[in-house]
Amino acid sequence: MASITLPWVERNPKTLTSQRRTALTLLYSLAFLHVLLVIASWAWLTPLSSAAKDLTDGRIPLVLILCVGSVIGMLTFVTAALVVTFYRLVGRILAAPWVAFIIFIGAIVGIILLAWLHAEAFAFVKNMAHPAYTDVNPAPKIFGTSIEYEQSVRSIYEQNLEPYAFKIPFVGNVTVLAAYILWPLQFAIVRDLVAVGGIIGFISIVPGFGIWWERKIAGRMQSRMGPMRAGGWHGWAQSAADGIKLIFKEDYVPPSGDGLLFRLAPYFALVPAICAFIALPFAAAWVFRDLDVALIFILAMLGIEVMGVILAGWASNNKWSVYGAMREACQMVSYEIPMGMALLIPVMTAGSLNLGAIAEAQGGGFWTWFIFKNVWCFAAFFIYYCAALASCKRAPFDLPESESELVAGFLTEYSGFRWSLFFFGEYAAMFVISGLATILFLGGWMSPFPSEWADKLIDPNTNHFVATIIRGVVAENPLWFIAKATFMFFLQLWIRWTLPRIRIDQVLYACVQVLLPMMMVVLLGNTLWILAVDHWSWMQTTDMIINWILAALGVAVVIGMLAIASYGFRHNKALVGSMAADQLPGK
Amino acid sequence: MIEDAAFYIFAGVSLFSAIAVVLSKNIVRAAVGLLGTLGGVACLYFLADANLLGVIQLIVYAGGTLILIVFGIMLTSQSPWVGFLPTKVQAIAASIVAVILTIGIVRLVTLVPWAQRNPDELSQSLTVKSIGDALLTTYLVPFEVASVLLLVVMIGAAYLARTEK
Numbered sequence: 001m002a003s004i005t006l007p008w009v010e011r012n013p014k015t016l017t018s019q020r021r022t023a024l025t026l027l028y029s030l031a032f033l034h035v036l037l038v039i040a041s042w043a044w045l046t047p048l049s050s051a052a053k054d055l056t057d058g059r060i061p062l063v064l065i066l067c068v069g070s071v072i073g074m075l076t077f078v079t080a081a082l083v084v085t086f087y088r089l090v091g092r093i094l095a096a097p098w099v100a101f102i103i104f105i106g107a108i109v110g111i112i113l114l115a116w117l118h119a120e121a122f123a124f125v126k127n128m129a130h131p132a133y134t135d136v137n138p139a140p141k142i143f144g145t146s147i148e149y150e151q152s153v154r155s156i157y158e159q160n161l162e163p164y165a166f167k168i169p170f171v172g173n174v175t176v177l178a179a180y181i182l183w184p185l186q187f188a189i190v191r192d193l194v195a196v197g198g199i200i201g202f203i204s205i206v207p208g209f210g211i212w213w214e215r216k217i218a219g220r221m222q223s224r225m226g227p228m229r230a231g232g233w234h235g236w237a238q239s240a241a242d243g244i245k246l247i248f249k250e251d252y253v254p255p256s257g258d259g260l261l262f263r264l265a266p267y268f269a270l271v272p273a274i275c276a277f278i279a280l281p282f283a284a285a286w287v288f289r290d291l292d293v294a295l296i297f298i299l300a301m302l303g304i305e306v307m308g309v310i311l312a313g314w315a316s317n318n319k320w321s322v323y324g325a326m327r328e329a330c331q332m333v334s335y336e337i338p339m340g341m342a343l344l345i346p347v348m349t350a351g352s353l354n355l356g357a358i359a360e361a362q363g364g365g366f367w368t369w370f371i372f373k374n375v376w377c378f379a380a381f382f383i384y385y386c387a388a389l390a391s392c393k394r395a396p397f398d399l400p401e402s403e404s405e406l407v408a409g410f411l412t413e414y415s416g417f418r419w420s421l422f423f424f425g426e427y428a429a430m431f432v433i434s435g436l437a438t439i440l441f442l443g444g445w446m447s448p449f450p451s452e453w454a455d456k457l458i459d460p461n462t463n464h465f466v467a468t469i470i471r472g473v474v475a476e477n478p479l480w481f482i483a484k485a486t487f488m489f490f491l492q493l494w495i496r497w498t499l500p501r502i503r504i505d506q507v508l509y510a511c512v513q514v515l516l517p518m519m520m521v522v523l524l525g526n527t528l529w530i531l532a533v534d535h536w537s538w539m540q541t542t543d544m545i546i547n548w549i550l551a552a553l554g555v556a557v558v559i560g561m562l563a564i565a566s567y568g569f570r571h572n573k574a575l576v577g578s579m580a581a582d583q584l585p586g587k
Numbered sequence: 588m589i590e591d592a593a594f595y596i597f598a599g600v601s602l603f604s605a606i607a608v609v610l611s612k613n614i615v616r617a618a619v620g621l622l623g624t625l626g627g628v629a630c631l632y633f634l635a636d637a638n639l640l641g642v643i644q645l646i647v648y649a650g651g652t653l654i655l656i657v658f659g660i661m662l663t664s665q666s667p668w669v670g671f672l673p674t675k676v677q678a679i680a681a682s683i684v685a686v687i688l689t690i691g692i693v694r695l696v697t698l699v700p701w702a703q704r705n706p707d708e709l710s711q712s713l714t715v716k717s718i719g720d721a722l723l724t725t726y727l728v729p730f731e732v733a734s735v736l737l738l739v740v741m742i743g744a745a746y747l748a749r750t751e752k
Contacts, residue, residue, distance in 0.1 A: 261619060268622075292715050296642045303650025307622060310657055314615055322661065329658040333651070353715050 020084055027081035034074035041066035101233040111205075195288045199277045207427035208239040214493045221497040249416035254316055257413065261315035266414075266421035269308025273428035276301040280435050281355050283445040283478035294355045295343055298436060299336070302391055305429060306332040309393070309400055312422070313410035324409025327504055328400035331390055334508060335397075338515040339387035345380035345526050346370045346440040359444030363476065366448035367551035371441040374546055376526035381441040383519050385491075388433040390507065392426060395496035399504055434488035438481060442488075445481040449474050593634055601627030612672070618657050625649045639715050 083090050093099055212227065216234065219226025227235030253259050279294035281287035291297055306328055313325020347353055349370055350361040362369045371381045390397035401409035411422060438444055454475035472479070502510070532539045604623025611617040625648045632641030673681065722730045 258613070258615070261616065264619070291638055293638045293642045296646060297638075300642055300646035300650050303646055303654070304622075304626075306650075306654055307619075307657075310654065310661075311615070311619065314657070314661060326658065326661055329654055329661070333654060333658070336651075 020087070023084050024081055027077050027084065031074050031077035031081065034070045034077060037066060037070035038074060041070060098233075104233055104236045192288075199274070199288060203274055203277065203424065203428045206431050207424045208243070210427045210430070210489065210493075211242070211423065212236065212239045213490075214496070217490075217493050218497050243420065246416050246420045251416045251418065252413070254318070254413045257317035258315040261311050262413070263418070265308050265312035265315060266418045266425075267308070268311055269305055269425040270421045270428070272301040272304040272308075273425040273432065276429070276432045279355075280432060281359070281439065281444075282435075282481050283476065284356055284360070286445075286478050287356075290354075290356065292354055295347065295353060295436075295440075298432060299340055299343065302429060302432065303332070303336060305392075305425060308422070308425065309410050312414065313400075316410070316413035318412055320406045320408070320412045321410050324400040324402075324406050324411075327507075328393060328410065331393070331397065331399065331504075331507055331511075334511045335387045335390040335515075338383055338511065338519040339391055341519045341523055342380045342384035342387060343436070343440060344523065345377055348526055348530060349373055349377060355439050355444075359439050359446060362443040363446045363451040365450040366443065366554070367547060369441065369443040369446075372547055372550040372554055374526070374529055374543060375550070376522045376529055377441065378550055379518065379522045380526070381437070383515055383522065384441070385437060385488075386515060387511070388437065389492065389495065390511070392429040392433055394430065394492050396499040396502050397507055398496070398501060399507060402501055404501075430492055431485060431489055434492070435481070435485040437488050438484040442484050443480075444484075445476050445478055447474055447476060447480050451475040590634065594631070597627045597630040597634065599627075601631070614660050615657060618653060618660070621656075622649055622653055625653065639718055 212235070215238065216226040227238035229235055230237040230241040253262050276298045278288045279291045279297045281290070281294070287294075309328040310325045313321040313323075313328070316322075346358055350358040352358060352361075358370075366372070370377045372378065389395075393400050399409070400406075401411050403409075406412070411419060414422065451474070454471045457474060458470055529543075533543050601624050604620040604627065607620035608617045608624065611620060625644060629641040629644040629649070632638075632644060
């Protein structure tokens with residue numbers, strides 16, 4: 001594909017003077033309008049905030065939109081005007097590869113910080129809403145049940161929240177501002193919309209980033225460079241460029257196929273993958289709906305996703321496509337069984353079907369993660385991962401779309417946007433199975449350290465911002481979940497570019513005659529093991545010793561991997577071809 | 588209000604897809620319609636707070652049985668477009684069965700005194716834990732009988748599918 005040069009990395013930006021003048025006039029007048037808006041809304045806000053005993057006042061969202069919105073608008077327009085004024089300078093700076101790299105890193109850091117702030121804001125509301133949780137009156141789910149906002153606002157005033165309540169000039173009490181900003185969240189539907197927006201945003205980022213990452217990894221593993229052009233630094237904008245290309249491609253529907261089903265199939269592949277995120281928790285309260293059947297729900301969604309592939313293959317009316325669809329059908333139906341049974345092992349060990357409870361049970365440091373719990377859990381993790389790879393048709397089980405023998409299997413007839421929907425679905429499903437593996441076996445959002453350490457380091461009663469951050473690093477945080485799930489995601493890419501594709505009879509043999517009997521033994525073994533540990537005290541000692549041995553093994557594997565990776569990094573010039581060597585980082 | 592709207596939407600989806608199943612002459616399209624019906628009914632279960640029932644509906648019928656049906660169609664089809672043309676006798680027999688079933692279900696729905704229960708109490712009683720407890724204590728015998736039946740079916744299927752020696 002021809003490289004797309006983004007406007008901000010154009011080497012010699014040429015702008016017409018008249019166009020620039022028009023743009024500048026427009027931007028500056030808009031900025032001025034916003035300054036007026038800020039002043040007007042400030043005049044309105046001041047009496048309101050001084051009398052702000054009742055923040056459930058209906059005028060507050062208006063003030064919010066006017067004040068905060070116009071400040072943001074003003075800043076945006078002024079920045080845009082400055083960029084237009086110094087376009088040549090800005091363009092020249094932006095054209096340098098290192099700037100693109102800084103933007104890339106800055107964007108990632110910014111997204112992470114934003115997500116964190118988001119989490120803290122929700123936690124803030126939650127803590128204020130119910131100061132004391134009881135069994136009758138449990139802690140509210142952030143997106144699930146309603147937060148009593150009146151109560152929370154009252155507690156802002158009743159409790160003296162010292163760390164939050166510092167004054168800044170002209171704005172006044174920051175706590176009040178926080179209350180203003182959190183005002184719309186009192187409506188359940190607003191919280192739901194925010195959450196849906198977050199989920200869809202996340203699903204849009206995962207495939208974009210994942211595909212670029214996969215192509216870079218594929219390049220490195222094959223001694224080439226992968227995408228290098230779009231965006232500047234290592235082709236980081238490649239996925240965006242590809243997306244633009246795909247949208248503009250011809251939307252071809254094979255005339256001899258079943259047009260209706262052909263058009264419908266991509267949605268059957270994408271929508272269930274998005275639906276799986278409904279029940280996938282990112283942290284204790286970071287879930288759209290905290291279902292008690294979350295695990296089965298996610299499994300069901302991954303099962304329905306196959307329908308899209310089967311329909312795509314069938315409706316294409318193409319031999320390659322039907323072969324791909326049939327492979328997918330028999331592969332999925334058979335691998336669902338060991339996968340579902342492997343998921344039962346952590347459920348049995350934790351004694352709960354709730355994903356939150358399963359993750360909380362692994363909070364005492366990395367050696368309490370279920371993967372290291374005992375031999376059966378250890379085996380179940382690998383069986384789950386194999387079956388999950390097969391169920392979302394990743395290599396070495398990517399037979400449905402095997403490009404070398406079936407052209408592209410069920411994707412043969414697809415092009416443009418419909419084609420990209422399949423990939424959105426696939427990468428979203430990859431993240432879902434990685435996230436499930438993380439929650440069930442790798443401690444979910446718990447850090448590798450025991451969560452009691454957080455209480456030792458920080459007084460549990462302090463609610464300081466720094467204290468929250470330290471608690472997040474030491475005890476639990478959604479970022480731990482995302483980091484672990486991303487590592488599992490990376491493993492899938494690694495496996496894909498390492499192992500060759502296996503034959504369809506080998507796929508079925510591996511499932512029915514290897515994984516399934518193994519899984520049955522593991523299931524029975526785990527049941528008896530749990531009973532035995534409960535029954536005999538010497539079994540508890542054995543259990544602990546095995547737990548420690550497995551944890552030590554895990555540490556050894558991680559250290560070994562890091563050692564090999566650092567060796568490779570230091571000798572990268574010897575390991576890759578001379579063409580790629582110049583482009584490697586750290587040269 | 589949103590619940591009411593959602594109910595009518597999901598009920599409409601179920602009905603519409605059910606009609607599509609009946610009227611479609613293409614078997615694969617009929618199967619897709621069936622997916623819509625099963626999914627719509629599962630959504631109605633979710634709406635009624637019966638999470639477990641809804642999820643089981645999705646995983647067993649939509650995710651398992653239906654895919655096997657489509658798989659079977661693909662394996663056995665002779666032509667690219669598998670038609671579904673019942674004979675007259677089949678059509679008459681099927682309509683008689685359907686009429687009897689409909690009358691029976693309508694009678695059942697109108698006759699049974701449906702208990703009006705408090706939503707809080709309802710969601711308490713429908714947790715997975717209580718259903719699991721009930722299956723392994725009160726209803727253990729029917730549960731085990733069903734398991735044995737499934738096992739028999741599985742052995743029978745394996746016997747039929749084995750390679751001749």
